Structures are given as structure tokens and as C-alpha cells.
Amino acid sequence: MDTRERALQRLQDEEFDLLIVGGGITGAGAFRDAVRRGLKVALVEAVDFAFGTSSRSSKLVHGGLRYLENREFSLVFEAVSERRILMNIAPHLVNPLAFLFPVYEDSKVGFNTIRAGMWLYDALALFRAPKTHKTLSNKQIKESIPLLSQEGLKGAPLYYDCATDDARLTLETILDGLNGDGVALNYTRVTGFVRGRDGRICGARVRDTLNNEAIDFDLKATVVINATGPWTDRTRAMGSGGERLLRPTKGVHIVIDAARLPTDWAVVHTHPDDGRVLFTIPWGDRTYIGTTDTDFHGDPAEVAATRSDVDYLLAAVNHFFPGCDLVPDDVIATWAGLRPLISQEGSESAVSREHEIFVDRDGLITIAGGKLTTYRRMGAEVVSKAMAMLAMLGQIPDAQEAQTGREPLPGAVGWPEDDDVEKLAAEVRGVCDAIEPATATYLANRYGTRAIDIAKLALENQRLRGQLAEGRPEILAEVDWTVLRELAVTVSDFMVRRTQLYYRNYDQGLGATDIVAERMGELLGWDEERRTEEALAYQAEVARSRQWRTG
Ligand code: FAD
Numbered sequence: 426m427d428t429r430e431r432a433l434q435r436l437q438d439e440e441f442d443l444l445i446v447g448g449g450i451t452g453a454g455a456f457r458d459a460v461r462r463g464l465k466v467a468l469v470e471a472v473d474f475a476f477g478t479s480s481r482s483s484k485l486v487h488g489g490l491r492y493l494e495n496r497e498f499s500l501v502f503e504a505v506s507e508r509r510i511l512m513n514i515a516p517h518l519v520n521p522l523a524f525l526f527p528v529y530e531d532s533k534v535g536f537n538t539i540r541a542g543m544w545l546y547d548a549l550a551l552f553r554a555p556k557t558h559k560t561l562s563n564k565q566i567k568e569s570i571p572l573l574s575q576e577g578l579k580g581a582p583l584y585y586d587c588a589t590d591d592a593r594l595t596l597e598t599i600l601d602g603l604n605g606d607g608v609a610l611n612y613t614r615v616t617g618f619v620r621g622r623d624g625r626i627c628g629a630r631v632r633d634t635l636n637n638e639a640i641d642f643d644l645k646a647t648v649v650i651n652a653t654g655p656w657t658d659r660t661r662a663m664g665s666g667g668e669r670l671l672r673p674t675k676g677v678h679i680v681i682d683a684a685r686l687p688t689d690w691a692v693v694h695t696h697p698d699d700g701r702v703l704f705t706i707p708w709g710d711r712t713y714i715g716t717t718d719t720d721f722h723g724d725p726a727e728v729a730a731t732r733s734d735v736d737y738l739l740a741a742v743n744h745f746f747p748g749c750d751l752v753p754d755d756v757i758a759t760w761a762g763l764r765p766l767i768s769q770e771g772s773e774s775a776v777s778r779e780h781e782i783f784v785d786r787d788g789l790i791t792i793a794g795g796k797l798t799t800y801r802r803m804g805a806e807v808v809s810k811a812m813a814m815l816a817m818l819g820q821i822p823d824a825q826e827a828q829t830g831r832e833p834l835p836g837a838v839g840w841p842e843d844d845d846v847e848k849l850a851a852e853v854r855g856v857c858d859a860i861e862p863a864t865a866t867y868l869a870n871r872y873g874t875r876a877i878d879i880a881k882l883a884l885e886n887q888r889l890r891g892q893l894a895e896g897r898p899e900i901l902a903e904v905d906w907t908v909l910r911e912l913a914v915t916v917s918d919f920m921v922r923r924t925q926l927y928y929r930n931y932d933q934g935l936g937a938t939d940i941v942a943e944r945m946g947e948l949l950g951w952d953e954e955r956r957t958e959e960a961l962a963y964q965a966e967v968a969r970s971r972q973w974r975t976g
Contacts, residue, residue: 426603426910432610433633437642439608441467442821443811444629444646446615446660449479450591450797451780452652453598454804454829460605461827462808464815467644468607469631471614473918474599477654477725479797480592480922481762483678483704483715486511486519486798487586488550490526490693491702493542494534498549500779504798505550508587510830511801512555515594516844517836517873521555522588522706523690525566527745530577533700543582558584570688572746583690588706591797592922593871596911597834598800604835611912618664618789619643625788626664635914647820648811651791655725655763665787672768673725677734678715680758680928686712686742686749694745696737703741711757711929714738721763730759732973758928759970767794782810790814801829836873846870849877856880859890860900867898871924872906879906893937894930904944914949916942916963933967 427435443459445452448470459466470476488505489497511519526543528536543558560582566573599609612635619628626649633640653660655673660666692705705714717734732753739751767781780795780803792807805826815821833840841848850865857880860868868876882902883890889902907913907923919941921927926934934941938960946956 426600427608429610429635429912429914432608433613433640435608436467436469436610436613436631436644439465439645441465441608441644441646442648442815443467443808444469444644444649445652446629446649447471447477447652447654447656448474448595448599448609448611449477449652449654450475450595450598450800451479451654451792451795451803451807452650453479453595453602454800455650455652455792455807456607456609456804457598457602458801458804458808458827458829459811460602460607461829461832462812462825464808464812464821466602466607467646468599468602468609469613469615469629469644470609470611471634471656472726473611473915473922474609474912475592475595475922477656478762478765479595479654481676481678481760482591482797483676483706484589484591485522485586485704485706486589488546488798489796490524490542490546490584490586493545497779500799501546502549503802504796505546505554507799507801509550509553511589511594511798512587514830514832515589515597515834515837516840517846517870518594518597518834519587519589521585523556523583523585524693524704525561525570525573525581525583525690526693527566527573527581528579529574530579532579533695536579540582543584546584555585555587558582569690570692570746572686572688572748573692574745574747586691588691588708589797590871590925594797594834596922597836600835600911601832611918612914615660615663616641618649618787619645620787647818648814649789650807650811651789652807654765654793657765657791657793661785661789661791664785664789666785666789666791670768670783670791670793672766673721673763674766675719675721675728675734675761675763676716677730677738677759677761678713679730679735679738679756680708680711680713681751681755682757683707683710683712685751685755686746688712692745694741696741697744698737698740703738705742705746709929713928714742718764725763728761728763729969730761730973734761735759735973753974757931758933759973760928765793782807784810784814788814805829834873836875839874849874852877853880857884857890859883859887861898864892864898864900868903875906875910878910879903882906891940893924893940894926894932894934897926897930899924899926899937901940901944904941905948908945908948913945916945916959917966919945920963921966927967927970933970935964935967938963
């Protein structure tokens with residue numbers, strides 16, 4: 426993998442077949458696909474990979490049972506097929522999760538309709554869901570989730586989808602592309618487009634935003650794809666794109682201690698006020714609840730939870746889990762993201778999640794909408810469009826589609842056949858037995874087989890075995906690994922998207938800021954002033970996520 430300096434130099438010196446703007450899951454999927462087809466590809470991301478919606482989703486790889494209600498059968502079919510593929514190519518990141526769907530006497534949709542929907546859902550997955558659905562007795566439900574309201578409960582089918590780590594899925598997709606000849610760089614923002622004499626876009630003006638003295642340069646590429654999610658319209662506005670394509674809607678999640686709402690299963694429930702579907706999702710030592718769905722008109726970079734978002738989610742949880750009595754002080758962390766939905770009239774929740782591809786008259790290809798789950802297909806589709814354009818320009822003959830559904834992501838190479846993560850954890854401890862068992866399991870789940878390389882770092886340097894927060898599995902060696910091999914260049918990159926200390930630790934990782942900044946500084950050559958700036962920037966990010974507390 427190129428160093429940042431080398432990658433920057435390549436972006437300035439070389440000519441690319443394809444430039445992808447945006448390093449969320451959509452851009453990442455296109456990048457991996459295009460590299461694997463043999464194109465010469467560059468990807469530039471304004472902040473960090475998955476900085477936008479792709480680290481702020483509900484973290485599910487799912488068919489979207491609720492889309493059956495809107496009769497979006499092809500979307501569901503596509504998504505459940507992708508779920509199967511992603512379980513195969515990223516078994517460390519895409520794990521089966523059971524969902525309980527309690528139906529009450531006053532539920533908007535009746536028990537039989539829900540069960541019919543479940544059969545259809547399993548059928549669309551060709552009965553190859555992680556497991557087929559079943560119906561539980563009220564007694565079984567009470568034993569498993571004692572806090573769930575039993576009043577008027579008519580029954581509760583249990584069905585299966587998958588949970589993931591959205592930011593890491595994005596990152597590993599990019600890293601796979603970097604194993605080929607692609608160049609992908611974070612903290613490089615497109616500030617304008619470069620045009621040829623015929624008016625066609627043939628590159629972009631790019632700014633390296635990492636250093637205080639910003640560097641601007643032109644990046645030359647025959648075809649440019651806009652994969653900037655909620656920023657889609659802003660990016661098109663730099664070209665010839667006119668009318669607004671998007672209707673971004675905000676979705677908020679809250680994180681609480683699992684001990685306050687213990688559940689082995691995700692629970693699907695509807696909000697008592699407006700009937701919208703919400704999820705309560707088990708997340709190891711935490712549980713998270715989401716999401717809201719409201720139109721958003723501001724700057725996508727500033728999206729954050731408000732007090733009314735948090736109150737709305739707490740009201741739903743307290744209604745369905747009556748003994749739970751959650752209050753705002755129980756909320757450890759929040760996250761807010763924007764759905765980059767294609768503009769449509771009607772209520773926010775009714776807007777289709779399908780993606781679309783648009784080509785502007787200056788040749789800019791835009792892909793918008795869609796879901797995390799379907800990113801691989803979206804990538805293939807938009808790259809095929811780019812290939813057709815390249816062929817039209819006489820540059821490259823139309824090529825076969827890439828086999829992205831067969832090749833494992835980097836952490837899945839060598840993954841145990843029987844999916845037993847503990848085998849891998851044992852290998853991690855075999856390399857460095859000073860690593861605690863809980864940390865070994867955590868590393869294996871998070872980094873897949875690359876956990877072994879992290880164990881090697883810890884073996885070589887005892888200091889790197891140090892815990893980052895009391896009672897938690899994260900260790901200092903992850904700083905080294907993510908800086909050296911995963912393009913982490915700020916403290917926020919590490920806390921929010923390489924690890925999840927930001928979401929999971931009671932202090933959102935603030936207590937670990939100095940030690941992380943110090944080690945990153947040693948690796949990246951920061952002086953004292955830069956370390957302080959980095960620590961302050963992270964503190965400001967945490968403060969922004971907590972603004973809802975004070976209004
Ligand atoms: P983003 O992830 O936002 O990526 C766009 C990137 O472009 C950003 O990183 C941004 O920094 C960059 N960028 C912007 N401007 C520039 C520029 N000028 N130069 C360079 N880079 C730029 N889908 C699922 O399948 N499962 C779920 O459980 C799920 N839950 C969701 C829950 C919520 C609350 C939301 C909001 C969405 C959810 N989705 C889910 C949908 C899914 O998360 C999104 O469709 C997907 O993440 C969008 O990815 P993207 O790459 O298009 O956009």
C-alpha cells in the first residue's frame with residue numbers, strides 16, 4: 426500500500442481511467458469493482474472513509490422486511506441475495522442476528538399478515554436466510570426479554586437478518602481495492618471539475634485538507650463518478666447538474682448500556698405516536714435504538730441528534746419495555762446520519778430506498794440512493810456505466826463484470842471454514858499470549874484474520890498491549906495497525922471509524938484521547954502543537970454529539 430505522500434504524488438502525476446468522488450460505501454463498492462476489472466482508478470474522500478452516512482446507518486445487512494409493505498419486491502430480493510454474498514465475503518463483519526417482531530392487539534398490521542410477510546421474505550431469499558423464521562410462545566418471549574410488554578401480545582415471529590460494522594465494511598472494501606493498482610485517499614476534497622475543450626469533465630480540482638497549508642492540484646481522469654451520498658447535489662452543482670436530485674432525511678440512533686435493556690434478539694417495534702417502525706438492537710455490552718426519519722435541509726457535515734430526536738426514541742422504548750424507564754442520562758452516545766434518498770413526494774418513510782444513476786450533459790455520472798446492503802451491486806452497475814462511457818470515448822473495450830461476490834474482503838482471507846471466531850482468537854493468543862482472551866476475541870471479530878498481525882505488533886512491543894480504556898478490550902496496538910495499514914490519520918478516525926470507542930465507552934473515549942494522540946503523533950511525526958490540536962478536535966466532535974443534552 427502506498428504511503429500518504431506517495432498516494433498524493435500519484436494523484437497529481439498520473440492519469441486515471443476513472444475518478445470516484447466520495448469514500449462512503451457507494452464509492453468504496455465502485456472502487457473495488459473497478460480495480461478488479463483492471464481499470465486505473467482514483468478515489469478521493471473529503472474527510473475520512475465512511476465519514477458520512479456509511480458510519481451512521483442502523484448497521485444492518487438486511488433485506489428490509491418493511492419494504493414488502495410498499496411492494497418493493499425487487500429491492501427486497503436484491504437485498505436478501507446480497508446479504509448471502511456479504512456473509513460469504515465478509516464473515517467477520519456480517520453476522521446473523523435474530524429479530525423478534527411482537528404483534529399486539531392494536532398493532533397496525535395483523536399477526537397473520539406479518540407471518541405471511543415472513544414467508545414471503547424467506548421465499549425471496551430462496552429459503553437461504555441465515556435461518557428461516559419461527560413463531561415463539563409468549564412464555565419463551567417472557568423468558569428471553571423479560572422487559573418486553575406482554576399486554577395485548579398476540580404472538581411474535583422471530584426472523585433472521587444480519588448485523589454489520591458499516592464503517593469497517595466500507596474501509597475493508599477500499600483496502601481490497603488498494604491491494605490492486607487503485608489509489609484511494611482520505612482528506613482530499615473535490616472543489617471543482619476540470620473540463621476539456623469539448624466541455625466534458627475530464628478530472629477534478631482536489632484539495633489535500635489534512636495539512637494546515639492546503640495543497641490544491643488537478644487530478645486527470647477520463648470519466649468521473651459522483652458518489653457523495655447526501656452531498657450529491659452540492660457535487661453536481663460544481664458541474665452542469667441543475668435540478669435537485671435528493672431528499673435527504675435524518676435518522677438518529679441512541680446507545681444505552683445493555684444491562685438497562687438486556688435482549689439477545691433485535692426487537693422490531695412501532696412508535697406509539699406515529700406507527701413508524703423502529704429497532705432495538707443488541708450490540709455486545711450495549712444496546713442501540715433507532716431510528717428517526719425527518720427531512721433535513723442543513724449542511725450534511727453538521728447533522729446531529731436533537732433533544733426531540735432522543736425523546737422520541739426514549740418514548741418508544743419505554744412504551745414497549747415498560748420496566749425499563751430510560752431517561753436522557755442513560756444515553757451514552759448518539760449518532761445521526763442522512764439517507765441520500767432520491768427526491769419524491771409523500772411522507773419521509775414512504776420514500777423509496779432504490780438507487781438511481783444519472784448522467785449529466787458534461788459527462789458526470791452520479792449514483793445516489795440505495796442501501797449499505799446493496800452496495801456491491803450498485804458499484805458494479807455504476808462501473809458498467811463508466812465502462813460504456815470509456816468505450817464510447819474509444820479508451821477501453823467493454824469488459825466482463827468483476828467477481829466481487831466471490832473474492833473475500835481482506836480480513837476474511839483464511840477465515841475458519843466453520844465460522845468459529847474462537848479458533849481465530851486462539852491463534853491470536855498463540856502469537857502473543859499476553860493478550861487477554863476477551864481482547865483476542867474482540868480483535869478477531871473486528872479485524873478478521875488480520876488480528877494475527879495486530880498480535881505480532883503486540884508481541885514485538887509490550888507497550889502496545891496496553892488497554893485504551895478500563896474494562897474494555899481495545900489496545901494500543903490497534904493505533905499502530907490502523908495508522909500503518911488502514912489510513913487512519915486523525916484521532917477521530919481511530920476513535921469513531923477504526924474502533925467504536927466513541928459509541929461504546931461511557932466517556933466516548935475522551936479518557937484515551939491523549940494516549941491515542943501521543944502514539945499517532947509518534948507514528949505520523951506530529952509535534953506537540955499538532956497533538957494538542959488533534960486531541961481538541963476529537964473533544965469538539967464528542968461535544969457536538971452531546972449538544973442535544975443542553976439544547
Ligand atoms: P456517504 O456514506 O455519505 O458517503 C459520501 C461521502 O462523500 C462522504 O464520506 C463525504 O465525506 C464524501 N464527500 C462529499 N463531498 C465530497 C467532495 N466534494 N469531495 C470528496 N468527497 C466528498 N442501509 C442498509 O443497508 N442497512 C441499514 O441498516 C441502514 N440503516 C440506515 C440508517 C440510517 C439512519 C441512514 C441515514 C441510512 C441507513 N441505510 C442503511 C442506508 C445506507 O447507510 C446509505 O445508503 C449509505 O451509507 C450511503 O452511502 P454513500 O456512500 O452513498 O454516502
